[in-house]
Amino acid sequence: MGRQGEKQKKTIDEIEFEQPEPVYIPEKKEIDVELESNASDTSGSLTKYKYFGPILAISLVITGSLNTIVAKWTDTVEIEWKHFNHPFFQGAVMFVGEMVCLVVYAIVLLIQRIHWKRNRRINGPSQNHIPSFPRINPVTFAVPAICDVVNTSVQYIGLNMTSASSYQMLRGSSIIFTGILAILILKNRLQAFRWVGMVTVTIGLAVIGVCDMIWANDADHSSTDIIVAVIHYTVGDLLIVAGEVIHAFQVIVEQKLLNNEDKQKDVPALLAVGLEGFFGLIILAVAMVPLYFIHVSPLFTDNPKNRLEDAINAFWMMTQSAEVTWSLVCNIISIALFNFxxxxxxxxxxxxxxxxxxxxxxxxIWAVSIPLFHETFIPLQVSCFFIAFYYIRVELNN
Structure with missing residues (x-):
């Protein structure tokens, strides 16, 4: 009995003086930092993949090329000896494609919320916030949408006043304008190799356009025709350059809106594309009403009564040709992927x-257009392409 009581007393003493393990309760600031880090890991998880950049780059080039080729193919379709010449209507179709991204974003957000609620029901309360719409003003994306509408309209007018080769050549100038606006608006500092690369690519694309003008445009003109052509070419080229300035401004505004340090205001690319498509479609749908009553020279349009845009005729041509309808559907899909x-x-x-x-x-587009649209092959252009590809490799590796 004595030994048993002594043993029991010893056990009680050990329990009495046993030190409990410390319990660490994090402060509110530390919890907030942890949540922010989790949010940043989630938003930037895709960028951890090694091939994320090249995949995005290849997707941009392929889908963008497909969009242009499909649009050009649509323009070549003839219905009752009339081409499908409805650029503003095709612009509206483009914005429909962008709006598809808004629908996809809503579906993805809904699925994320369902998964979050299910995990909370199974695993209990979590520190992760419920997926929700970012705290932004959606109207801010009307600004790049307006830029997109104006750019498309101005470049269409310019394209009808100048040659396709000049159009391709002058589109390369957007690289320079984007670099300059990035310095003025975003306060970025561009490295020397980027300046050299931008100028090199622009020169390469300019040579391509000059080659087209020298070898492809060999038609004879009278003196009167030459004067009219010079005026049309000059004004058209200026309009295309102006359109590229607007396009560059649009891209800079998009970068400003997308790169937000506040994680709660971080805008996913799907949502950004969808909002631009929503506002762009509204703007262009309203604009096509007065465009229907504007009559222009046959030089600008093949529409009945020379209307600048005739959406009614566009819908009628869709009912007459399945080729037009399916090409517009392909355009919607390609433009959605391209803008994303x-x-x-x-x-x-x-x-x-x-x-x-x-x-x-x-x-x-050049490589596909040669066999598909029977364009002229010019060997000098190949060297320009190799220069452009070299700069792409340098750009993606930095």
């Missing part, structure tokens, strides 16, 4: 990189 890839490049890389990759579409 483009804004992803802007968000995770830079606006300048996006413009460089966008200009490279000319190479793919």
């Amino acid at each position: 890839a483009g804004l992803s490049v802007t968000k995770f890389m830079s606006a300048t990189t996006r413009m460089v990759l966008d200009s490279i579409r000319t190479i793919v």
Whole structure:
């Protein structure tokens, strides 16, 4: 009994003086920092993949090239000896494609919320916030949408006043404008190799356009025709350059809106594309009403009564040709993928990189147009393409 009581007393003493393990309760600031780090890991998880940048770049070039080729193919379709010449209507179709991204974003957000609620029901309360719409003003994306509408309209007018080769050549100037605006608006500092690369790509694309003008445009003109052609070419070229300035400003605004330090205001690329499509479609749908009553020279349009845009005739041509309908459907899909890839490049890389990759579409379009649209092959252009590809490699590796 004595030994048993002594043993029991010893056990009680050990329990009495046993030190409990410390319980660490994090402060509120530390919890907030942890939540922010989790949010940043989630938003930037895709960028951890090694091939994320090249995949985005290739997607941008392929989908952008497909969009242009499909649009050009649509323009060649003839219905009752009339081409499908409805650029503003095709612009509205483009914005419908962008709006598809808004629907996809809503579906993805809904699925994320369902998973979050299910995990909370199974695993209990979590520190992760419920997926929700970012705290932004959606109307801010009307600004790049307006830029897109104006750019498309101005370049269409310019394209009808100048040659396709000049149009391709002058589109390369957007790289320079984007670099300059990135310095003025975003306060970025561009490295020397980027300046050299931008100038090199622009020169390469310019040589391609000059080659087209020398070898492809060999028609004879009278003195009167030459004067009219010079005026049309000059005004058309200026309009295309003005359109590229607007396009560069649009890309810079998009980069400003997408790169927000506040994680609660971070805008996914899908949402950004969808909002631009929503506002762009509204703006262009309203604009097509007065465009229907504007009559222009046959030089600008093939529409009945020379209307600048005739959406009614466009719908009628769709009912008469399945080829037109399916090409517009392909255009919707390609433009949705193209704009998603483009804004992803802007968000995770830079606006300048996006413009460089966008200009490279000319190479793919040229290579496809030779067999598909029977365009002239000019050997000098190949050297320009190799220069452009070299700069793409340098740009993506930096």
